[in-house]
Amino acid sequence: MVKLVDLSQEIYQGMPVYPGHLKTVLWYHNTHEETRASFPDEYPFRSYASMGMLMSDHGPTHVDSIFHIRPDGETIDKLPLEMFYTEAVCLDVSHVPADKFITLKDIKDALAKHKLTVKKGDTVLLYTGHYNKKYGTKDWLFNYTGLDMEAAKWLGDQGVVNIGEDAPSTDSSQAMKTRFYPGHIVCREKRILNTENLANLDKVAGKRFIYAGLPLKIKGGTGSPIRAIAILNE
Amino acid sequence: MKVIDLTQEIYNGMPVFPGHLRTVVFPFHTHEETMGSVRGEKGDFSYTTFGLLLSDHGPTHVDSIWHISNKPGSKKIDEIPVENFLTGAVCLDFTNIKPKGIISVKELESALGKAKLDVRKGDTLLLYTGHYDRTYPKKEYLTENPGLDHDGTVWLAERGVINIGIDASTIDSCGNTANKFFPAHQVCAEYAIMNTENLCNLGRVSGKRFTYVGLPLKIRGGTGSPIRAVALLDQ
Numbered sequence: 344m345v346k347l348v349d350l351s352q353e354i355y356q357g358m359p360v361y362p363g364h365l366k367t368v369l370w371y372h373n374t375h376e377e378t379r380a381s382f383p384d385e386y387p388f389r390s391y392a393s394m395g396m397l398m399s400d401h402g403p404t405h406v407d408s409i410f411h412i413r414p415d416g417e418t419i420d421k422l423p424l425e426m427f428y429t430e431a432v433c434l435d436v437s438h439v440p441a442d443k444f445i446t447l448k449d450i451k452d453a454l455a456k457h458k459l460t461v462k463k464g465d466t467v468l469l470y471t472g473h474y475n476k477k478y479g480t481k482d483w484l485f486n487y488t489g490l491d492m493e494a495a496k497w498l499g500d501q502g503v504v505n506i507g508e509d510a511p512s513t514d515s516s517q518a519m520k521t522r523f524y525p526g527h528i529v530c531r532e533k534r535i536l537n538t539e540n541l542a543n544l545d546k547v548a549g550k551r552f553i554y555a556g557l558p559l560k561i562k563g564g565t566g567s568p569i570r571a572i573a574i575l576n577e
Numbered sequence: 578m579k580v581i582d583l584t585q586e587i588y589n590g591m592p593v594f595p596g597h598l599r600t601v602v603f604p605f606h607t608h609e610e611t612m613g614s615v616r617g618e619k620g621d622f623s624y625t626t627f628g629l630l631l632s633d634h635g636p637t638h639v640d641s642i643w644h645i646s647n648k649p650g651s652k653k654i655d656e657i658p659v660e661n662f663l664t665g666a667v668c669l670d671f672t673n674i675k676p677k678g679i680i681s682v683k684e685l686e687s688a689l690g691k692a693k694l695d696v697r698k699g700d701t702l703l704l705y706t707g708h709y710d711r712t713y714p715k716k717e718y719l720t721e722n723p724g725l726d727h728d729g730t731v732w733l734a735e736r737g738v739i740n741i742g743i744d745a746s747t748i749d750s751c752g753n754t755a756n757k758f759f760p761a762h763q764v765c766a767e768y769a770i771m772n773t774e775n776l777c778n779l780g781r782v783s784g785k786r787f788t789y790v791g792l793p794l795k796i797r798g799g800t801g802s803p804i805r806a807v808a809l810l811d812q
Contacts, residue, residue: 347659355797365605365628369796372598372632375647381757388763391645392800394633395598399605401626403794412615412624414608424580424807428790522616531622555663555790557805559636561602562588565625569805570792572659 350556350571351404352474352542354396358403359484361511361539362519365399400566406505406558407537411565412527416534419564424557426504426536429466431554431573432459433547437472441482444491444515445469450498457549463502466536466554470544474509478542489515495529506530507538507556507571538571547573583742583776583791583806584637585709587629591636592714594746594774598632633801637775639740639793644800646766654799659792661739661771664701666789666808667694668782671723672707677752678723680704682732692784698737701789705779709744713777724750730764741765742773742791742806773806782808 352358356369372395382389400419401407406427409416434453436445454460461467473487487510490498495513498506506513506526513526530537538556553574558567585591591600605628612623633654634640639662641654669688671680689696696702704725712718722745725733730748733741741748741761749761765772773791788809793802 347663349659349795351795353655353795353797354799363606364626369798371800373596378596383757386758386763388645388759388766390647391762392643392647393597394796394798394800395630396633396796397628397630399626400629410625412622414623414625420586424582424805427805428580428807428809522614522621524615527615528617531617555792557790557792557807559803559805560582560584560586561627561629562586564587564602565627567805568794570659570662570794570802572663572792574663 344577346575346577348543348546348573348575350541350543350573352540354403360399360402362484364401367402368397370395398568400561400564400568403568404540404571405566405568406556407566408564409534412531419558419567420560420562427557428555429464429504430462430551431466431468432461432551433468433470433544433549435470435548437470439471439488441486441488443488445488445494446491447493447497450494459551461501461503465503466505466507467498467503468541468544468547469508470548471508471510474542475545484511485516487511487516489513489518490526492525495525499529499533499535503535505536505538507541509541509544512539513537541571550575579810579812581778581781581808581810583778583808585775585777587636592718593632593635594719597634600635601630603628631803633796633799633803636803637806638801638803639791640772640801641799642769645762654793654802655795655797662792663788663790664699664739665697665786666701666703667696667786668703668705668779670705670783672705674706674723676721676723677750679726679750679752680723681726681729685729685732694786696733696736696738700738701740701742702733702738703742703776703779703782704748705783706744709777710780719746720751722746722751724748725761726750727760727764730761734764734768734770738770740771740773742776744776744779746774748772748774776806785810
């Protein structure tokens, strides 16, 4: 029996966005009331509504292209679709405090606990619990854990194609001060995707499944908002 | 498994259905201006982001029921279960239908027979008209496409189709929409069926059964959403 789990955060005006990125603005561009005037009375179909949206390509739940972090990297429309629809594992690292890093030991302990391995071509999701605990508070954007260099390098060496987490970045909030982003450095070196602002990872932690997080086909795009889901065979 | 992209590109100046917001994609952070903001192991580096101004019905997109019906209970895009966007699907060939022509019951039955396919409850049904291949991105893309009539749409609805997609900007024929007549949209509103518009590459899946994926962004109160539509084929 196939079960789908929605791993995406909501998109709405006023939603938190990584400091410095474009904020999200939504409005009704056509309303049912307005469009009614343009349809003849005798027809049954007489109105429609549409929305306008202004957003960062890194605002809501999104995936980074390689071009996001290196000028010679592939833009989002040039990356193979197969990278966004892959096998995946989700590791429970929710015990790591916000002011500490996720270490290689944390990753290996989680794999052992879950009886899982990381395979070449996998997407690896990190369940930090930050979304469940802190979304909607100031801490959401300013106080969260992230990969340290050894853990990021190890994931890179396993041949993963995408690293995702339920926080605003793969890198700890400390990176905003230190300018040192181990997760992004490894993704840049190894041309690995990075998926940020996921939700509901508690529902897939400790499991292997199919991950789908397909980007919009934005010409030359640096990343894209996505609807991320897990496809479980249960 | 093979993944086939059924999605049109998003770019400044792309055709958008008349009356909807146009598409603007703009650099928000450039590599030049952010150089040095990230400290690497082998020297500093930079990053880049874009800003996007989009209609939720601009590029390849899916309509919510609320888009075409404001009756109480008509679902907005964030209220529709994700299961409705990852479904069994068939794609039928209507490339023989002329511009502004009509796809009705006879044409649907004939195309299904030729493809030796059936329509099942819960399916997504894709209409390969060839209109994208013939006209995109010329003006005719928005004004000349063939499409479903009332009876054809009811026929699909009665068979339990939950999403109808097309390689044109609307599932209604421009022969009708030129007069503000949208019978296919009306039937979709009545039966609460989704529309997926501005697909492409349908020639690659025409005559086949496959898994269709076209997940909307989780836009609160959204009337629809741009999507990355793909076909998953077992090989």
